Amino acid sequence: MTQRWALLATSAFVTLMVWLGGCGPAEPPQFxxxxxxxxxxxxxxxxxxxxxxxxxxxxxxxxxxxxxxxxxxxxxxxxxxxxxxxxxxxxxxxxxxxxxxxxxxxxxxxxxxxxxxxxxxxxxxxxxxxxxxxxxxxxxxxxxxxxxxxxxxxxxxxxxxxxxxxxxxxxxxxxxxxxxxxxxxxxxxxxxxxxxxxxxxxxxxxxxxxxxxxxxxxxxxxxxxxxVVVPPSPPPVATEEQWLASVELGRVLYQNDDARCVECHGPEGRGDGEEEEIYDDWNKPKAGLTAAQTRALAERFTLPIQRLRPRDFTTGILRTGDRPDRLYWLTHVGIQGTPMPAAGPQPGVFGPLKPDEIWHVVHYIRHLAGQGKP
Ligand code: HEC
Ligand code: HEC
Incomplete structure (x- = not known):
C-alpha cells in the first residue's frame, strides 16, 4: 500500500515538475x-x-x-x-x-x-x-x-x-x-x-x-x-450647462466628415460604421483574398485569425476604463497596430481635429459611454 502511494506521489511530482519547467528540470526553456x-x-x-x-x-x-x-x-x-x-x-x-x-x-x-x-x-x-x-x-x-x-x-x-x-x-x-x-x-x-x-x-x-x-x-x-503629446487643459465643464454644450460640440465634430469617426464607429458611436473587414497588424497577414486562401494561410500562424471591431462606445466598456486623459491620447495619436487613425496634429501633419476640439469629442464619447463628467 505505502509503496503504491509513494509511486503515485512520485509520478505526480514528476508531472508537476515537467509542467512547471516546460521541458523538465534538466532542460532550461529556450526562446x-x-x-x-x-x-x-x-x-x-x-x-x-x-x-x-x-x-x-x-x-x-x-x-x-x-x-x-x-x-x-x-x-x-x-x-x-x-x-x-x-x-x-x-x-x-x-x-x-x-x-x-x-x-x-x-x-x-x-x-x-x-x-x-x-x-x-x-x-x-x-x-x-x-x-x-x-x-x-x-x-x-x-x-x-x-x-x-x-x-x-x-x-x-x-x-x-x-x-x-x-x-x-x-x-x-x-x-x-x-x-x-x-x-x-x-x-x-x-x-x-x-x-x-x-x-x-x-x-x-x-x-x-x-x-x-x-x-x-x-x-x-x-x-x-x-x-510625447501633452494635452491642453480641458474646457471647463463644472456646470451641467457647460458639460452638455461640450458634449454637443463633440458630437458635431465627431460627425464631421473630415474626422472620419463615423466611417468606423457609426453615426451614433455604436461601432456600426461602413468599414467592415478590419484587422489589427497581428491578424491582417492571416487574411487572404478568398476564404480558401485564408484557410491555407492558417497553417503558417500559431493562432487563428481574429477580426477587429471598432469600439461601440455605448456599451460603456472602454479599454481606457474611466480615464479621460487616456481617451484624449488615443483620439489624438490613434491606436498603433490598428486602422484607428490619429485625429490630432502629428509632427508635420495637421490632423482633422485641433487639440481643444479633441476634448469635446472625448466628452461626447464619455457621454455615449454613460460615464458623465470627468
Ligand atoms: C478606420 C477605422 C476607424 C476610424 C476612422 C476611427 N476609429 Fe476609433 N477605433 C477603431 C478601432 C478598430 C478601434 C478599436 C481598436 C482596438 O480594439 O484595438 C477604435 C477605438 C477607438 C477608441 C478607444 C476607446 C476605448 O477606450 O476603448 C476611441 C476613443 C476611438 N476609437 C475614437 C475615435 C474617434 C474620435 C475617431 C474620429 C476622430 C475615430 N475613432 C476614428 C477604428 C477607427
Ligand atoms: C490573462 C491573460 C493576460 C495576462 C496574465 C497578462 N496579459 Fe498582458 N495582455 C493581455 C491581453 C489580452 C492584451 C491585449 C489587450 C488589447 O489588445 O487591448 C494584453 C496586452 C498587454 C500589453 C500591451 C499594451 C499595449 O499598449 O499594446 C502589455 C505591455 C502587457 N499586456 C503586459 C503584460 C505583463 C507585463 C503581464 C504580466 C505582469 C501581463 N501582460 C499579463 C492578456 C494578459
Missing part, C-alpha cells in the same frame, strides 16, 4: 524561433542556427537574459523578471514574468501562451515592437508611464488584468522585461529579413547586426520621450 507567416521548412537549418545563435549571444536565454553592448536595459531588473519562479534570498519572489505574464504572453513574448487561444483580443505579441496604448505621436514607442499604466490598470474589457497589487519595483522589473522581449523580438525580425528573405551570406558580420539592427532598434525606445 522559440519566430516562424509566423512562414511556410513550414522555409527556414533552412543553417539559417535557423545563425538566427538563434546570434540572438543567444546578444540576449541570452529565458533563464539568463543578457543585454547587448550599448543597449540601455537594466540587467538586475531583467534577472528579477526572468527565470523560473523562485525566492531571491531577501524574502522576495522573483521570476516575475513567468509567474504573472507567460501563461498569456508566452515565454518568448509571442502572445501565444497556453491561455491565448481562448482570448479575444489575443494577448500582445511583443516581438513586433508595436504597442496600442501610447501617448506618443507618429508611431513612436510607448514611454515607461504608458506601460506602467497598462500594468496598473490593465485593459478594461480584455483579459489583460491589473497588476496594481504588485510593488512598484516589481512592475518596473516587468516593464524592463517587456522592453527586453520587444527589442529582442525586433532584432529577430531584422535577422529573419536579412538571413531568410534577403538570403544574406553566412556567417553574418556582428558589426552589421549591431549597427543596422540592435542599436537603432533600441534607440527607438530612448527617443520616444521626444514624441
Amino acid at each position: 522559440p524561433l519566430n516562424t509566423e507567416g512562414r511556410k513550414a521548412g522555409a527556414i533552412g537549418p543553417a539559417q535557423r542556427e545563425a538566427i538563434l545563435g546570434t540572438l543567444g549571444r546578444l540576449y541570452g536565454s529565458p533563464d539568463e537574459p543578457r543585454v547587448p553592448e550599448g543597449v540601455d536595459l537594466d540587467p538586475a531588473r531583467l534577472r528579477a523578471a526572468a527565470g523560473p519562479v523562485r525566492p531571491d534570498g531577501d524574502g522576495r519572489v522573483v521570476g516575475l514574468y513567468r509567474r504573472h505574464c507567460a501563461q498569456c504572453h508566452g515565454i518568448g513574448g509571442d502572445g501565444a501562451g497556453p491561455a491565448a487561444l481562448l482570448l479575444n483580443p489575443y494577448p500582445r505579441d511583443f516581438r513586433q515592437g508595436i504597442f496600442k496604448y501610447t501617448r506618443t505621436a507618429s508611431g513612436a514607442k510607448p514611454v515607461r508611464d504608458d506601460l506602467e499604466e497598462i500594468l496598473r490598470f490593465g485593459v478594461t474589457g480584455t483579459a489583460m488584468p491589473s497588476f496594481a497589487r504588485l510593488e512598484d519595483q516589481d512592475r518596473a522589473n516587468l516593464i524592463e522585461y517587456v522592453k527586453y522581449l520587444s527589442v529582442r523580438g525586433e532584432t529577430e525580425l531584422f535577422l529573419l529579413q536579412l538571413i531568410v528573405d534577403e538570403d544574406e551570406y553566412l556567417p553574418l558580420s556582428m558589426s552589421i547586426v549591431m549597427e543596422d539592427g540592435v542599436i537603432p532598434l533600441a534607440d527607438l525606445w530612448e527617443q520616444s520621450a521626444e514624441f
Whole structure:
C-alpha cells in the first residue's frame, strides 16, 4: 500500500515538475524561433542556427537574459523578471514574468501562451515592437508611464488584468522585461529579413547586426520621450450647462466628415460604421483574398485569425476604463497596430481635429459611454 502511494506521489511530482519547467528540470526553456507567416521548412537549418545563435549571444536565454553592448536595459531588473519562479534570498519572489505574464504572453513574448487561444483580443505579441496604448505621436514607442499604466490598470474589457497589487519595483522589473522581449523580438525580425528573405551570406558580420539592427532598434525606445503629446487643459465643464454644450460640440465634430469617426464607429458611436473587414497588424497577414486562401494561410500562424471591431462606445466598456486623459491620447495619436487613425496634429501633419476640439469629442464619447463628467 505505502509503496503504491509513494509511486503515485512520485509520478505526480514528476508531472508537476515537467509542467512547471516546460521541458523538465534538466532542460532550461529556450526562446522559440519566430516562424509566423512562414511556410513550414522555409527556414533552412543553417539559417535557423545563425538566427538563434546570434540572438543567444546578444540576449541570452529565458533563464539568463543578457543585454547587448550599448543597449540601455537594466540587467538586475531583467534577472528579477526572468527565470523560473523562485525566492531571491531577501524574502522576495522573483521570476516575475513567468509567474504573472507567460501563461498569456508566452515565454518568448509571442502572445501565444497556453491561455491565448481562448482570448479575444489575443494577448500582445511583443516581438513586433508595436504597442496600442501610447501617448506618443507618429508611431513612436510607448514611454515607461504608458506601460506602467497598462500594468496598473490593465485593459478594461480584455483579459489583460491589473497588476496594481504588485510593488512598484516589481512592475518596473516587468516593464524592463517587456522592453527586453520587444527589442529582442525586433532584432529577430531584422535577422529573419536579412538571413531568410534577403538570403544574406553566412556567417553574418556582428558589426552589421549591431549597427543596422540592435542599436537603432533600441534607440527607438530612448527617443520616444521626444514624441510625447501633452494635452491642453480641458474646457471647463463644472456646470451641467457647460458639460452638455461640450458634449454637443463633440458630437458635431465627431460627425464631421473630415474626422472620419463615423466611417468606423457609426453615426451614433455604436461601432456600426461602413468599414467592415478590419484587422489589427497581428491578424491582417492571416487574411487572404478568398476564404480558401485564408484557410491555407492558417497553417503558417500559431493562432487563428481574429477580426477587429471598432469600439461601440455605448456599451460603456472602454479599454481606457474611466480615464479621460487616456481617451484624449488615443483620439489624438490613434491606436498603433490598428486602422484607428490619429485625429490630432502629428509632427508635420495637421490632423482633422485641433487639440481643444479633441476634448469635446472625448466628452461626447464619455457621454455615449454613460460615464458623465470627468
Ligand atoms: C490573462 C491573460 C493576460 C495576462 C496574465 C497578462 N496579459 Fe498582458 N495582455 C493581455 C491581453 C489580452 C492584451 C491585449 C489587450 C488589447 O489588445 O487591448 C494584453 C496586452 C498587454 C500589453 C500591451 C499594451 C499595449 O499598449 O499594446 C502589455 C505591455 C502587457 N499586456 C503586459 C503584460 C505583463 C507585463 C503581464 C504580466 C505582469 C501581463 N501582460 C499579463 C492578456 C494578459
Ligand atoms: C478606420 C477605422 C476607424 C476610424 C476612422 C476611427 N476609429 Fe476609433 N477605433 C477603431 C478601432 C478598430 C478601434 C478599436 C481598436 C482596438 O480594439 O484595438 C477604435 C477605438 C477607438 C477608441 C478607444 C476607446 C476605448 O477606450 O476603448 C476611441 C476613443 C476611438 N476609437 C475614437 C475615435 C474617434 C474620435 C475617431 C474620429 C476622430 C475615430 N475613432 C476614428 C477604428 C477607427
